[in-house]
Amino acid sequence: MGWVGAGVLVATTVYFLYRYPPRSWNEPRPLPPPELKPEAAVTTPISDESVREKHGPRPSTPTIETEQEDSQSTPKASASSAPPPPVFTVPTLNLDSGENETSNPTMPSIPQFLRGGQSTASGRDNAAPKPQSSQPPLAPPRQPSTTGGSLMPPPPPPVPKPRPAQKNSLAPPTLQPPRLSGSSLGPPPSAASSQRGPPTSSSRLSSSTLAPTPVTLKKSNSKKVILEPGFSPLDWAALTSNPNNNLRGKDVPPGLLRVTPSMLKEQHGRKGRDAWTSYHGKVYNISPYAPYHPGGKGELLRGAGKDSARLFQEIHPWVNWEGILGECLIGILVSESDLHVENALDAMD
Numbered sequence: 001m002g003w004v005g006a007g008v009l010v011a012t013t014v015y016f017l018y019r020y021p022p023r024s025w026n027e028p029r030p031l032p033p034p035e036l037k038p039e040a041a042v043t044t045p046i047s048d049e050s051v052r053e054k055h056g057p058r059p060s061t062p063t064i065e066t067e068q069e070d071s072q073s074t075p076k077a078s079a080s081s082a083p084p085p086p087v088f089t090v091p092t093l094n095l096d097s098g099e100n101e102t103s104n105p106t107m108p109s110i111p112q113f114l115r116g117g118q119s120t121a122s123g124r125d126n127a128a129p130k131p132q133s134s135q136p137p138l139a140p141p142r143q144p145s146t147t148g149g150s151l152m153p154p155p156p157p158p159v160p161k162p163r164p165a166q167k168n169s170l171a172p173p174t175l176q177p178p179r180l181s182g183s184s185l186g187p188p189p190s191a192a193s194s195q196r197g198p199p200t201s202s203s204r205l206s207s208s209t210l211a212p213t214p215v216t217l218k219k220s221n222s223k224k225v226i227l228e229p230g231f232s233p234l235d236w237a238a239l240t241s242n243p244n245n246n247l248r249g250k251d252v253p254p255g256l257l258r259v260t261p262s263m264l265k266e267q268h269g270r271k272g273r274d275a276w277t278s279y280h281g282k283v284y285n286i287s288p289y290a291p292y293h294p295g296g297k298g299e300l301l302r303g304a305g306k307d308s309a310r311l312f313q314e315i316h317p318w319v320n321w322e323g324i325l326g327e328c329l330i331g332i333l334v335s336e337s338d339l340h341v342e343n344a345l346d347a348m349d
């Protein structure tokens with residue numbers, strides 16, 4: 001309903017503007033000689049109001065009388081030839097302001113319309129506003145009177161504001177292609193990828209794991225050697241898993257031996273002797289492992305006849321010594337004095 005009312009208001013405004021363009025508002029329109037009497041126009045409505053307030057609602061009267069009373073309160077043409085009172089100049093002054101013409105063009109057009117055309121017409125003046133009356137009882141609430149103080153600005157015509165969505169629809173659409181991420185095209189990360197290190201810059205460039213990854217060959221400090229066939233770590237594991245294989249050495253008595261540093265030094269791996277080494281107080285025969293050592297036989301034998309803990313920790317501290325050489329354990333490392341005391345005790349027994 002609000003939209004219908006607004007539409008009617010806009011249509012009325014457009015009609016008035018078309019019928020009475022703003023240019024004609026400033027033109028001094030000569031009032032017709034049979035203009036209404038100022039006294040009657042000003043005083044009659046007030047008296048009518050006072051009468052109504054005093055005596056309450058007007059009893060039903062014949063139509064003819066009502067028309068007569070209304071005709072008195074309505075500015076109509078009369079036979080009086082008196083000059084127009086200065087009260088009619090008030091609307092003209094209001095119309096001179098340019099803002100009123102532009103902002104509220106409908107306000108001044110109504111009095112012009114009533115004075116110029118309808119005031120001269122007879123009959124349909126009951127609903128017409130009374131320009132000289134400060135309290136027009138029969139006028140619509142939004143009908144402005146000619147006095148500037150009681151002007152009520154009509155509601156602005158509803159201007160539909162474009163919604164943000166409509167703005168976007170009017171604006172040229174900026175279509176952006178969907179962002180293709182490399183990870184979305186590739187397969188899901190495998191479980192092994194979680195154990196890898198952070199991706200390098202070269203691997204980040206490739207969007208798929210199927211793409212060839214550039215391999216940069218750099219000089220490696222690795223001293224790994226090419227092992228002979230049958231001497232892989234798996235072959236060593238298979239060899240140590242069999243307890244029948246005597247990896248401690250053919251001349252070594254069963255049980256753990258007490259090995260002094262002098263005894264260890266004599267097991268240097270040359271002249272047909274096995275190479276022994278000590279690690280954290282234990283002595284191992286490393287000769288069976290020499291052909292399986294990834295770093296080569298020569299590197300391994302650097303620790304022959306002495307303690308290898310420092311070398312081992314410097315090169316590959318991550319290697320499980322005990323897990324690899326557990327079956328090669330000879331005994332424990334004891335000092336020379338300790339061995340002599342033990343031998344003396346054994347002799348006493």
Ligand code: HEM
Binds near residue numbers: 221
């Ligand atoms: C004590 C003297 C030893 C020396 C001087 C030595 C030296 C080396 C060297 C130079 C490498 C190659 C490292 C590389 O490729 O970057 C290596 C690898 C290796 N060594 Fe030894 N080693 C010794 C003892 C041992 C012992 C006693 C064991 C076994 C308990 C052993 C097990 C290994 C293993 C498993 C690798 C491969 C490591 C890997 O690839 O990560 N080494 N060693």
